[in-house]
Amino acid sequence: MESALFWGLATFGACWLVHWGVWRVRAPKGYLVWLPTIFWILPLGCTALFWASRDRLPPTETDWFVWILAALLHVMVSSCYICGYAGITEYSPSAEVLLAVREHMPRGVPANELRVRSFTEYCLTGRRIEDLRASGLVAVHDGRLHLTRRGGFVLALSRVYRVLVGVEPTGRG
Amino acid sequence: MWTLLLALAAAPVVTWLGTAGINWTARAVARLPSPQVACFAAGFANLGGLVVLFLVLQPTGSNRRELLAGIFFMSAYGFCVTFLNWFVFTVTDTSMHVHLLVEIGHEPEITFEELTHRYNKKSIIAARIPRLLQLGQLRLDHGRLYLTGSWVLASAVALRFLRRLLGLRPRPPQEDTAPASIDHARGSHGLPLSRR
Numbered sequence: 001m002e003s004a005l006f007w008g009l010a011t012f013g014a015c016w017l018v019h020w021g022v023w024r025v026r027a028p029k030g031y032l033v034w035l036p037t038i039f040w041i042l043p044l045g046c047t048a049l050f051w052a053s054r055d056r057l058p059p060t061e062t063d064w065f066v067w068i069l070a071a072l073l074h075v076m077v078s079s080c081y082i083c084g085y086a087g088i089t090e091y092s093p094s095a096e097v098l099l100a101v102r103e104h105m106p107r108g109v110p111a112n113e114l115r116v117r118s119f120t121e122y123c124l125t126g127r128r129i130e131d132l133r134a135s136g137l138v139a140v141h142d143g144r145l146h147l148t149r150r151g152g153f154v155l156a157l158s159r160v161y162r163v164l165v166g167v168e169p170t171g172r173g
Numbered sequence: 174m175w176t177l178l179l180a181l182a183a184a185p186v187v188t189w190l191g192t193a194g195i196n197w198t199a200r201a202v203a204r205l206p207s208p209q210v211a212c213f214a215a216g217f218a219n220l221g222g223l224v225v226l227f228l229v230l231q232p233t234g235s236n237r238r239e240l241l242a243g244i245f246f247m248s249a250y251g252f253c254v255t256f257l258n259w260f261v262f263t264v265t266d267t268s269m270h271v272h273l274l275v276e277i278g279h280e281p282e283i284t285f286e287e288l289t290h291r292y293n294k295k296s297i298i299a300a301r302i303p304r305l306l307q308l309g310q311l312r313l314d315h316g317r318l319y320l321t322g323s324w325v326l327a328s329a330v331a332l333r334f335l336r337r338l339l340g341l342r343p344r345p346p347q348e349d350t351a352p353a354s355i356d357h358a359r360g361s362h363g364l365p366l367s368r369r
Contacts (some may be wrong), residue, residue, distance in 0.1 A: 002242040018201065023339040065174050072181055073246065076253035087328075088335050094267075094301045095329030098310060101320050108317035116298055124294050128270050129285070137274060138203045144282040155274045158265040165189070166196030167208045167238075170275045171266035 004066045008073030015039045015078065031085060039078035093124070180226050181250060184219055188258045191215030209308060213260050216255025223247040267304070269297065 017032070019038045023104040028034045047166070093116075100116045101109055137151035147155065159169040186197065195211040224247045231240060265271060276292050277283055302318070305311040310322035320326070 001239055001246055005242045006244070009249075019344050020339065025342075027339065027341060058204075061174075065178070068178060069181075069246070073250055076250055076257075080253045080256045083257065088332050088339070090291045091177075091339065092325075092329060092332075093297050094270075094305055094310075094325055095332075097301050097305060098320060098326045099300060101311060101318050102326070105320050108314070108319040110316055111302065111313060111315075111318050113231060114298075114318060116294075121289065121294055124269065124297055125273065125289055128243075128273055128307065129288070132273060134271060138277055143280070144284050145288060146282045152275055152278065155271075155278050157276075158271055160304050161261070162265050165193045165208070165262065166200060167266075171268075171272065 004069035004073065007066065007070035010075045010079070011043050011070065011082075014065075016073075016081070017044060018042065031089070032082075035082045035085060039082065040075070043074065045161070091123075135167045177227065177230055178213045180223060183192050185257065187222075188215050188219045191218060192258060192262070199361050202355060203358065207307060208262060208266065209259065209304075212259040213255060216251070220248060220251025220255060223251045267301075 015038055019035065020032070022038070048170070096116050097114070100114060129138065132151070133140065137146055137154055139148050140143055161168050162171070177197045192208075192211050192215040196208060196215055199205065199211070200205070224244055228240075231243070272292060273288070276288055280287075303313065305325070306313055308322065310320070310323070310325045312319045312321045319340045
């Protein structure tokens, strides 16, 4: 277990350093391609090269156990990082609300006077519509927006998930 | 050995089923489900279960370091499963991208003006405050909002630190800043506008 923990965290750490290096040179726009490549394909390739480059005794059952555990831990931690990366680039309105309230502590602020200076309308909605258009979920025809088939599918998937998990079919955003 | 691997592989599904179970039970007893809390409750129960299973499967007289490493491993894995379970739920609940799809999907076609009239900065912030109150991050007392919790704010500070580390802008652009001027000010290096 000690080896699995070490190798799982060390692999994540090494991949994170590669990610940091690439981002310091220039942050790529398509992070949904770059991050899985760095965190999943790169270690897979390195492992394959390592095994192919030298003659080794066949791994024992314990070796396999350690490798599988380490891989599971790495995949879980890196999945969390990749999902959480949206929070790094997109900024959270909830956090901005809290930061705005913090400016008025300890006296608090009347709820109807709360003003969140960060975030422009463009940043909140305009840019997101551009994202949806770029990913083919929304199309524009004569200045009017409508869902594409892919957009409809994503929306239906979200509704089915929410119904199964026992909440109302749409969130409040 | 294989029991542990099976438990780890099944952990995401078990956590998701736990979340659904909590929400459906809340509905059955005519209570409003608190879905974000349900995600964490199911996740941490699963985490506890994984740690207990690991300890039960250990032979007596096991090495202490090995035991500690195992507990840490199970906790880290369980925490990640909890985060992913919560994240998937949050995407359908609070993601602005998904909510824009919902608003566009209400009508066969909609203009940009109609869309921003329905879903804008005001409505986004209005939707966040009740959620932050429910999560115990804010308190409403005689019409005034007070900061009470800290974990959402702490994660925002951690994310800001990560942005700095990766060379990204630490705070979003401020009100009334036109996108064109942002691009101009940032230049081609993507350097931060300010270090507020």
